[in-house]
Amino acid sequence: MQEKETYVPEGNNDMERLIYAMNQLKNRNFNGIDPSVFEDAEVADTYNGMLDSIMEYNNHFLMRMNDAMIRIADNSRVKDMLTQINSQKEPVENMREANEYLSLQLQQNGTQLIEALAMSKQVDNTLMPFSKKMMKGGKILEDSIQELDETLGKKTVSKQELINVCENSRKQEKQALTISQELMERVQDIGEQIKIIRRNVGEICADDNQRTDAFKEFTIGLQYLTDNYGKLSKYCFGVGSQLYRISRDIDNARNDMFRHNSRPSMLDRLSVFYVDHLTLTWRLYLNAIEYENLRITQLNNPDRCKFGLWCAGMTDPQIRDTKVFQEAFDVHEELHKHAVACFLAKEASDIQEAMKEFDAALGSCARFQEALQELSQHLRSLGITEQTEVWKFQG
Numbered sequence: 001m002q003e004k005e006t007y008v009p010e011g012n013n014d015m016e017r018l019i020y021a022m023n024q025l026k027n028r029n030f031n032g033i034d035p036s037v038f039e040d041a042e043v044a045d046t047y048n049g050m051l052d053s054i055m056e057y058n059n060h061f062l063m064r065m066n067d068a069m070i071r072i073a074d075n076s077r078v079k080d081m082l083t084q085i086n087s088q089k090e091p092v093e094n095m096r097e098a099n100e101y102l103s104l105q106l107q108q109n110g111t112q113l114i115e116a117l118a119m120s121k122q123v124d125n126t127l128m129p130f131s132k133k134m135m136k137g138g139k140i141l142e143d144s145i146q147e148l149d150e151t152l153g154k155k156t157v158s159k160q161e162l163i164n165v166c167e168n169s170r171k172q173e174k175q176a177l178t179i180s181q182e183l184m185e186r187v188q189d190i191g192e193q194i195k196i197i198r199r200n201v202g203e204i205c206a207d208d209n210q211r212t213d214a215f216k217e218f219t220i221g222l223q224y225l226t227d228n229y230g231k232l233s234k235y236c237f238g239v240g241s242q243l244y245r246i247s248r249d250i251d252n253a254r255n256d257m258f259r260h261n262s263r264p265s266m267l268d269r270l271s272v273f274y275v276d277h278l279t280l281t282w283r284l285y286l287n288a289i290e291y292e293n294l295r296i297t298q299l300n301n302p303d304r305c306k307f308g309l310w311c312a313g314m315t316d317p318q319i320r321d322t323k324v325f326q327e328a329f330d331v332h333e334e335l336h337k338h339a340v341a342c343f344l345a346k347e348a349s350d351i352q353e354a355m356k357e358f359d360a361a362l363g364s365c366a367r368f369q370e371a372l373q374e375l376s377q378h379l380r381s382l383g384i385t386e387q388t389e390v391w392k393f394q395g
Helices: 014-026 041-073 076-087 089-154 159-260 266-288 306-313 323-347 351-381
Strands: none
Touching: 014 041, 041 159, 041 266, 076 159, 159 266, 266 306, 266 323, 266 351, 306 323, 323 351
């Protein structure tokens, strides 16, 4: 059982000594008072009993907060969440670019369809009147030939001249009619082709309108997806930031409880030391992703943290001169070295190296926990067994 430290309160009588002890308590001196200096030892015993009761409750609060901080400090879920978000950044950006391309193509297709309809109407307006004129021209040609025959028949000419003129006229008539018929047939073919083209353009326009509507729905869906990715990313970073602020508030309260409002046993202290460094390790990650800004002085003084100060103040050779103590000390130094390297890599904007050092620090932290557990077993073997039970929440 670990012995509690006591002190001799100043004063000329029990009342003065008691008032002195109460002032010491007000100044956060949680050591007991020596009953041997009191005329009535029951006064000192009552005071010490009261103090033990307060410290017992405060120790339970401390260890409950310490136990909760193990889960709060572990930001692996936030890290996984942000990693997943970042892994989707490139595909979502590709979808956004594809959406812009599709939207542009839809706009161009719409313009081309309008141009196609306009051109089909222009062709129709140009060739259909020409076709009508050709058909009318053929009729005029027939009428002209008939009129020529009648005119020649009325004139007084020699028989041979009349025969020659008629033969030439008939030849020209046949040639003209043949050309006219062929031309009219070609014009009619063109007219039919125009009708087919107009019908095809109409069908294409109808089909393209259906595709356009489908593509519009698709692009709207893509836009919704990409917009929501941005919102999701923002919300995830917001959640991570809020969790960080909560964790800092709870950790500050835990540290205040440890330093000023509790009397933890040696085994309690080892549990606190582990949580300190688990919290520190994950703060390296939060610093790398710029949730917070660490200072180098928070990392490069391993002899000034709680565990470092405890090691420096250890005078018991049964603890100080053991292999388990040295192993815990060495892995603690290693953890702080990786922490400093992670910080410096971040300062140099080498995020990849910073993450590499963070992973190394996380591995050192796990080994630090194992070393502290082995040190705890050694302390128990020496008879140091006092440890505060972690109160479980009863909801």
